[in-house]
Amino acid sequence: MSITxxxxxxxxxxxxxxxxxxxxxxxxxxxxxxxxxxxxxxxRKKIRAAALQIELxxxxxxxxYADEMHRRVKEAYEAGAQLVAFPEYNNLPLFGLLPGIDxxxxxxxxxxxxxxxxxxxxxxxxxxxxxFMTPAVSPFIEVLYSAMARxxxxxxxxxxxxxxxxxxxxxRSFLYGPDGRLIGSQDKVHLLPVEAEWQLKRGSSFxxxxxxxxxxxxxxxxxATYYETFRILESRQVDIVILPIANLExxxxxxxxxxxxxxxxxxxxxxxxxxxxxxxxGFTFTGRAGIFAPLEITAKCxxxxxxxxxxxxxxxxxxxxxxxxxxxxxxxxxWRDHNPALFRRDRKDLSS
Amino acid sequence: MRVAALTLAGLxxxxxxxYRKSLLALLQQTGANLAVLPxxxxxxxxFSTGNLPPRQKFKDIMHDPPFEYGEWLKTFLDLSASIARxxxxxxxxxxxxxxxxxxxxxSACCFDPEGNMISKQKQTHLTREEREAGLSRGEELNLFTxxxxxxxLIIGNDARHPETGRILAxxxxxxxxxxxxxxxxxxxxxxxxxxxxxxQQNQFWAVEAQLSGKLAGRIFSAAPIIHGPCEITPxxxxxxxxxxxxxxxxxxxxxxxARRNLIKKYPLxxxxxxxxxxxxx
Numbered sequence: 001m002s003i004t005x006x007x008x009x010x011x012x013x014x015x016x017x018x019x020x021x022x023x024x025x026x027x028x029x030x031x032x033x034x035x036x037x038x039x040x041x042x043x044r045k046k047i048r049a050a051a052l053q054i055e056l057x058x059x060x061x062x063x064x065y066a067d068e069m070h071r072r073v074k075e076a077y078e079a080g081a082q083l084v085a086f087p088e089y090n091n092l093p094l095f096g097l098l099p100g101i102d103x104x105x106x107x108x109x110x111x112x113x114x115x116x117x118x119x120x121x122x123x124x125x126x127x128x129x130x131x132f133m134t135p136a137v138s139p140f141i142e143v144l145y146s147a148m149a150r151x152x153x154x155x156x157x158x159x160x161x162x163x164x165x166x167x168x169x170x171x172r173s174f175l176y177g178p179d180g181r182l183i184g185s186q187d188k189v190h191l192l193p194v195e196a197e198w199q200l201k202r203g204s205s206f207x208x209x210x211x212x213x214x215x216x217x218x219x220x221x222x223x224a225t226y227y228e229t230f231r232i233l234e235s236r237q238v239d240i241v242i243l244p245i246a247n248l249e250x251x252x253x254x255x256x257x258x259x260x261x262x263x264x265x266x267x268x269x270x271x272x273x274x275x276x277x278x279x280x281x282g283f284t285f286t287g288r289a290g291i292f293a294p295l296e297i298t299a300k301c302x303x304x305x306x307x308x309x310x311x312x313x314x315x316x317x318x319x320x321x322x323x324x325x326x327x328x329x330x331x332x333x334x335w336r337d338h339n340p341a342l343f344r345r346d347r348k349d350l351s352s
Numbered sequence: 353m354r355v356a357a358l359t360l361a362g363l364x365x366x367x368x369x370x371y372r373k374s375l376l377a378l379l380q381q382t383g384a385n386l387a388v389l390p391x392x393x394x395x396x397x398x399f400s401t402g403n404l405p406p407r408q409k410f411k412d413i414m415h416d417p418p419f420e421y422g423e424w425l426k427t428f429l430d431l432s433a434s435i436a437r438x439x440x441x442x443x444x445x446x447x448x449x450x451x452x453x454x455x456x457x458x459s460a461c462c463f464d465p466e467g468n469m470i471s472k473q474k475q476t477h478l479t480r481e482e483r484e485a486g487l488s489r490g491e492e493l494n495l496f497t498x499x500x501x502x503x504x505l506i507i508g509n510d511a512r513h514p515e516t517g518r519i520l521a522x523x524x525x526x527x528x529x530x531x532x533x534x535x536x537x538x539x540x541x542x543x544x545x546x547x548x549x550x551x552q553q554n555q556f557w558a559v560e561a562q563l564s565g566k567l568a569g570r571i572f573s574a575a576p577i578i579h580g581p582c583e584i585t586p587x588x589x590x591x592x593x594x595x596x597x598x599x600x601x602x603x604x605x606x607x608x609x610a611r612r613n614l615i616k617k618y619p620l621x622x623x624x625x626x627x628x629x630x631x632x633x
Contacts, residue, residue, distance in 0.1 A: 189625050189628045190623055190624070190625055191623060192623075193618065193623070196623070202625055203625075203628065204625070204627045204628050205628055206628060222623070225553060225620070226553065226623075226624060226625075227514035227515075227518065227553060228518075228624070228628075228629050228632060231514075231515075231632060232628075232629065232631055232632060235631065235632075252582075252587075252588045254582050254587070254588055254589045254590050255582055255588055257544070258549075258552045258553070258582065261545075262544070262545055262548075262549035262552070262553075265512075265541075265545035265549070266512065266513070266514050266545070266549070295538075295541050295542060295545065300539075301538060301539055301541060302539065302541050303541055303545070332480075333480065334479060334480050334481070335479045335480065335509050335512055336512075337477040337478050337479070337483070337489075337509065337513065338477075339476050339477055339489050339491070339513075339515070340633055341489070341491040342476050342489070342490070342491050342492065342493065342515070342519070343515065343632070343633050344633070345491055345492050346492075346493070346515075346519045346522075
């Protein structure tokens with residue numbers, strides 16, 4: 001990269017930081033958000049959750065993105081939700097702030113199998129863009145989701161965001177409380193092959209958070225492909241797992257079933273799946289947001305409390321979670337068992 | 353390799369000889385090199401052929417199974433070995449109760465085409481009912497060779513515990529053979545939450561045999577299924593073949609090069625993150 005190009009890059013990054021500056025966003029939010037609403041009383045037998053399906057659109061102004069996310073939070077709040085979940089890669093809509101993004105989309109779109117052609121775009125990966133945008137995006141999303149959680153007195157799982165850390169890029173989800181406080185975050189522990197190619201740094205542990213809605217955890221997408229994630233969370237008595245996804249594949253019912261649904265059945269907890277759908281830069285995301293429970297405590301014994309109909313457009317799934325029913329099932333579970341001796345032997349065998 | 357999962361539906365069981373004849377005919381009809389029978393097969397056949405005294409309640413079978421041990425179990429296993437030998441197939445004859453060191457187990461085994469028992473497996477995770485009945489858990493899961501494939505057995509309630517499939521997969525399983533029996537009146541979802549889910553997160557094949565019929569007052573009904581990773585199955589469903597509970601069997605050819613190619617392209621187990629699993633036990 002020439003000195004001129006590097007200088008342009010730095011200047012543009014500073015422009016993005018300026019455009020996304022918290023003071024500008026806060027000023028805007030003060031004019032659109034309601035005054036802080038007192039959180040609704042928690043009924044352990046009826047915790048209403050909303051899983052959002054966000055349709056990917058690009059925004060030229062970050063305040064338009066904020067307005068859109070606010071529209072979805074308001075919609076969920078008006079549906080009675082005390083807990084709202086956003087999807088994985090929830091900063092992709094902010095790629096619209098980049099000059100020439102349309103061109104990049106065209107190039108990637110034509111060459112999705114082989115990668116982009118011989119072009120300036122050639123050497124730029126999505127990971128590069130996430131890193132480039134982190135200084136602007138990171139404070140922006142913190143202010144946005146914190147303010148919305150506080151304004152509506154609800155819990156918001158803000159989705160996940162690839163963000164540059166000192167030692168690499170991480171895919172991190174965030175949970176905000178009804179007082180606007182950041183309750184915690186979780187780095188994605190299991191990567192997609194493409195994320196591994198981007199040299200994303202994977203998380204090395206799972207977190208859980210005690211809240212007035214029960215014990216929550218917020219692993220990310222592929223973490224639900226591996227039973228180990230949910231088994232660990234179950235062993236910590238987690239009640240609700242909130243999973244942001246952005247599935248990079250054409251929608252197929254069975255392919256989509258492979259994530260959170262079987263994990264909820266194996267590990268006896270509630271699961272909330274929020275999905276990003278739509279296309280960008282040749283990548284197509286599909287999914288169906290939903291709220292899942294063990295077969296034994298769903299009306300049709302199908303493990304589904306609510307699931308949106310469409311896999312490619314905006315939607316919202318809303319359902320009530322009954323923590324007492326979940327705990328009752330755990331206490332008297334008909335088939336769950338634990339075999340530490342098998343595990344010990346297995347570890348010994350595999351390590352040898 | 354062609355595999356078949358049986359339900360025992362429609363087999364003649366009024367005598368051991370008739371059972372043998374009708375099972376031989378059915379197995380020939382499937383054309384399978386490997387066949388799996390469902391859980392509780394030995395008890396059902398024992399009752400139906402008059403080799404075991406009948407029981408009114410299913411729970412009595414587990415609470416008081418000693419009648420199962422000894423002569424009948426030997427007869428059942430000898431019969432199974434002879435069928436495997438006669439058809440020159442691998443045969444998992446379903447499950448049985450056995451005793452070892454004073455403990456009762458729910459177990460299954462596999463015979464090779466020469467009629468040799470090449471693997472024995474105890475169920476490792478018990479239902480509440482099985483625990484209350486005093487059954488004990490097996491403490492290991494082992495692989496054995498079936499043609500060019502490495503196989504493992506998953507019995508009954510082990511299907512719902514993903515630890516079993518993962519242990520077998522990490523040991524190198526290409527194929528899992530399941531002897532199942534699910535009570536009627538539910539739907540397809542327990543099977544999806546069981547072996548189907550295990551196949552998808554481990555990328556192996558599975559032959560899921562499910563019992564269809566009435567046993568000591570309890571009705572069992574679930575579909576016989578041949579599973580594979582979604583990407584290499586029709587409609588990306590994860591099902592190579594899926595029968596109805598009243599079908600006698602489901603069968604399919606396993607395209608092993610396709611499975612290996614899938615794993616080469618997307619090696620799911622390579623993306624495990626053991627660093628994060630320290631507290632699993």
